[in-house]
Amino acid sequence: MKKIYLDYAATTPMHPAVAKAMQGYFSEDFGNPSSLHSIGQKAKDAVEQARYEVAHILGAKPKEIIFTSGGSESNNFAIKGVTHAMKDKGNHIITSKIEHHAVLEPYHFLQKNGFDVTFLSVDNYGVVDPDDVKKAIIDKTILVSIMHANNEIGTIEPIEEISKICRNKGVYLHTDAVQSFGSLDTNVDKLGVDFLSISAHKFYGPKGVGLLYIKQGTRISPLIHGGAQEWNKRASTHNVPGIVGLAKAAQLAIVEKDERVKHYSHLRDKLIKLIFEKIEDVKLNGHPEKRLPNNCHIILKYVEGESMLLKLDAIGIEVATGSACSSGSLEPSHVLLSIGITPEDAHGSLRLTIGRLTTEQDIDYVGEHLPKIVDDLRRMSPIGKGNR
Numbered sequence: 001m002k003k004i005y006l007d008y009a010a011t012t013p014m015h016p017a018v019a020k021a022m023q024g025y026f027s028e029d030f031g032n033p034s035s036l037h038s039i040g041q042k043a044k045d046a047v048e049q050a051r052y053e054v055a056h057i058l059g060a061k062p063k064e065i066i067f068t069s070g071g072s073e074s075n076n077f078a079i080k081g082v083t084h085a086m087k088d089k090g091n092h093i094i095t096s097k098i099e100h101h102a103v104l105e106p107y108h109f110l111q112k113n114g115f116d117v118t119f120l121s122v123d124n125y126g127v128v129d130p131d132d133v134k135k136a137i138i139d140k141t142i143l144v145s146i147m148h149a150n151n152e153i154g155t156i157e158p159i160e161e162i163s164k165i166c167r168n169k170g171v172y173l174h175t176d177a178v179q180s181f182g183s184l185d186t187n188v189d190k191l192g193v194d195f196l197s198i199s200a201h202k203f204y205g206p207k208g209v210g211l212l213y214i215k216q217g218t219r220i221s222p223l224i225h226g227g228a229q230e231w232n233k234r235a236s237t238h239n240v241p242g243i244v245g246l247a248k249a250a251q252l253a254i255v256e257k258d259e260r261v262k263h264y265s266h267l268r269d270k271l272i273k274l275i276f277e278k279i280e281d282v283k284l285n286g287h288p289e290k291r292l293p294n295n296c297h298i299i300l301k302y303v304e305g306e307s308m309l310l311k312l313d314a315i316g317i318e319v320a321t322g323s324a325c326s327s328g329s330l331e332p333s334h335v336l337l338s339i340g341i342t343p344e345d346a347h348g349s350l351r352l353t354i355g356r357l358t359t360e361q362d363i364d365y366v367g368e369h370l371p372k373i374v375d376d377l378r379r380m381s382p383i384g385k386g387n388r
Contacts, residue, residue: 074197090140153286154295163192182253205249209242274367
């Protein structure tokens with residue numbers, strides 16, 4: 001059976017060149033970078049070379065790069081580390097209602113532990129208004145965390161504008177760039193952020209490794225205590241193969257960025273066009289222009305998203321109904337509810353995300369089969385248009 005993967009926002013297959021770069025560090029150059037003997041120092045050299053490479057890509061200093069286990073840890077590290085280190089200054093923190101759960105849950109945790117939290121609303125496209133950030137900042141505000149681009153609907157946030165406000169107010173800004181790295185400009189100076197999170201498996205690198213950019217001079221406490229790794233900021237034996245893989249994937253993402261974005265955008269626009277031509281009662285979610293180049297997030301009215309997903313999977317088309325991290329929940333997507341989608345319509349959502357291996361034929365196949373599936377499900381549905 002033909003297999004078409006359109007869930008690249010959830011994870012990506014490892015690039016062959018990344019797997020090749022990592023291979024030697026599993027068995028040959030397997031040393032612990034904290035060891036003083038030669039095999040350990042060779043591993044340390046690999047880690048520091050990777051740190052230099054990703055720092056250069058982000059426009060950062062090598063000492064501003066802290067390797068982590070992925071986006072969730074990086075987000076938790078930034079949020080909990082800053083609030084612990086800055087609690088003498090204030091206890092007010094700001095974020096948006098459409099953040100990934102790896103940001104929202106640390107905020108909820110802090111809310112239960114004495115912090116005052118402001119959850120900013122967004123417009124119907126999912127955009128945070130910089131003026132709302134400005135109005136929300138008070139004397140006790142110590143951190144703002146706004147994602148660079150939304151993982152569900154693909155909307156790109158005005159981080160540069162928000163960063164100017166935060167800088168003028170003397171407030172730290174963290175951005176979750178897990179979805180945007182490799183597709184958007186993530187130069188930390190241009191964005192104006194103090195903290196930035198990325199995860200390798202979102203751009204054809206290995207799972208289980210990411211990084212947190214920490215601007216030099218900012219105050220942050222360690223999240224993991226133990227050894228002296230990462231300048232005493234993040235204890236744990238380095239994941240040498242993963243770190244090498246992250247750096248290689250990041251290099252490829254930047255070298256191939258223009259080509260990838262062109263490929264993604266073309267196929268995304270073709271997919272959206274096919275869907276709107278062949279299916280009635282469809283709504284595109286997220287900003288129509290300021291969106292990730294590979295993201296197509298739609299509402300198909302009068303049909304249930306899980307049913308569509310299962311029907312598509314049965315014929316080899318793999319998509320998502322929301323973010324992969326929350327797909328096990330029966331609750332409507334918090335992102336869709338935040339942009340004004342009704343719970344009923346939110347359950348009829350599909351997220352289709354393009355990748356470097358997606359072909360024109362893949363999009364044609366979806367355009368051929370999705371309308372039939374939607375039509376069949378609508379005829380059976382008790383909430384179908386004809387049954388209302």
